[in-house]
Amino acid sequence: MTAHDTGPFSGRLSELIGQQIAGYRIEREIGRGGMAVVYRARDLRLDRTVALKLLAPELARNDTFRRRFTHESRVAAAIDHPHIVPIFEAGETGGVLYIAMRYVAGRDLRHLLDQEGPLTPTVAARIAAQVASALDAAHDHGLVHRDVKPGNILVAKGTDSDHPEHVYLTDFGLTKKSLSLTGFTTVGQFVGTLDYVAPEQIAGRPVDGRCDVYSLACVVHETMAGGPPFQRDDDMALLWAHQYDQPSPLTEQRPDIAPEVDGVLAKALAKSPEARYGSCLEFVAALRAAASGPGPGPAGHPPTQVDLRVVGVPEAPGAPPEPPDWARPVFVH
Template sequence: MSRETSLFSGRPSDLIGRQVAGYRIEREIGRGGMAVVYRARDLRLERTVALKLLAPELARNDTFRKRFTHESRVAAAIDHPHIVPVFEADETDGLLYIAMRYVAGSDLRHLLDGRGPLPPAAAARIAAQVASALDAAHEHGLVHRDVKPGNILVDRGTDSDHPEHVYLTDFGLTKKSLSLTGFTTVGQFVGTLDYVAPEQISGRPVDGRCDVYGLACVVYETLAGHPPFRRDDDMALLWAHQYDEPPHLTATRTDLPPAVDEVFAQALAKTPDARHATCLTFVAALRAALLGGPPERHPPTEVDRRIAAADEERPKPPPRWAAPVFEPPGGPA
């Protein structure tokens, strides 16, 4: 069992250079309490992948293993430009694993930690791409439940009109699944509490509108430099999500128009029925408040068309432009 211990004890793993289910592990690129992610080489197809190995105790739970397999297959079936493609999800030698496309950029957590609040145009571009991915998942009956900066990957875009390409990851490993394993208990959540919807805390049924709440918390942080609720301990933070009104973003970002406060007040409503019906509807309202509508000087992308459909009645004054968020290692290209 030394291999299991090395995966999750915080010590350097002994898996570097070893083969796991047809993948040769090259280096560790991320870890959490329930999984470690490696860059690995697919020996069958000769390509680089991101290989996520789950905590061994999760594989021992039959209910989790079945749900994990089902939700991973659903995620793999979604063909969307802003969802990280899942190549394979299976079990080997008592370990559950997911092989995904390797994204060479950074994640939004590292970008925010390094750069602080983003320009409005950049925040709106990122929000639109994540919202499109979430709504696509909801159309397939899959609710993410763990929208946070660490699950949003930011790669180099295609041109100056699309300077970032954003991917949403970590489908198939939801808090609902984990709660069935004993891995979580009542009042305890895996990962950060900064983005969790009130209905998740209270154990009520969730749908896509809990992702609207989580996305709103993330987008608030991209603009403010911190999540909407900041408290000294976890219980106080749980209470704030359920009962406290979110602070006005314009108290931190005085350069933003007051209309953004109304948008966030709706997206962060305590009851799902009071929120925007979809993630793209939230982003359409936010982009109208921030920028006056979606950009129109380049051929519209699918994300642009979806936002326009959610906001077709709003006027579209000329957009403002901002520098790209993503820079490759070593500085601007």
């Protein structure tokens, strides 16, 4: 934020803490993307903590997007699934669309991998199974996520030793399909994250749940190998790899893993949706079966549980990050 900024919030973001929007008191920022910012907030009506996602105002000004946002929010809110972050409310205030969701006190998979490193097949499959269950439930309701990636997978502490992690999938395609249908993505562009995007998304072809199978397979590969299946020096090379290159076998990087896993990942990462598994749970079932097969399994491979004792976003001292300029006008004392 620069000195020439005007408006009621031209000062430091710390002034926003404690202010309200649509019945929610803002506590702090917890994430942001190109078209949205997410805050931890307090629901003043029900006295509970929520994650409040604000969408950029240009989205609210597009009538087609607004209609799809309303429809898709209702569909997503109707999905009652233990591994999908529940949506409490969606609406508009001050020209900004917002979604209030359950606040999950946990790390996302991106941070977990950065801190823990590659996971064992047991842990990777345990996490993947919960994500797959959430994705298939969404597909049953006609929703395709389109942006499955570690940053959209929240890993909280589980209930007991048999369920050491509880995984939530977040950031469902409430906006992704709408963006592609309302002119916010131009010809040759797509909505998704390059490391995990399916070939049909890149080509602009119609997508269904099998594009999420592909993206989930990219994530599973990363959980065990330490990186996604395709890593290139520039974006164009990466897009080309997703469409035309074959991934290197996982066992080249993890010889402790059963070689049958390579075949499972190769099928899930097939260029043609028809050649992939028909559902995410089918993919994970095959992964578990393959991982339990004969493998070298040398001593010293990663533990079968990850450290989830430190969960949630720490209350770090100092000023929080600046809010996007478009979000300022909706805040009130």
